[in-house]
Amino acid sequence: MDPSSLNSAELQQFIDQEKQKALVNEMVAKLTSACWDKCITSTPGNKFSSSESSCLSNCAQRYMDLTMIIMKRFQSMGSMH
Secondary structure, rough: OOOOOOHHHHHHHHHHHHHHHHHHHHHHHHHHHHHHHOOOOOOOOOOOOOOHHHHHHHHHHHHHHHHHHHHHHHHHHHOOO
């Protein structure tokens, strides 16, 4: 998509979409870093062990759950003002 050919509303929508993509990328990077540091305690081979896989899955799920809780809290705080 060429941003120079957009009108003001379309440009704002494009910018908002790009911001959302950046936030998702940042969240994935943080999740990957945090869960890797927590779950991968030795030099990884070509496959994760079952305990590493389980840890990574649980860590990612907790991270996503916590992110949703925080987002809902901010949304409720924003609607109060």
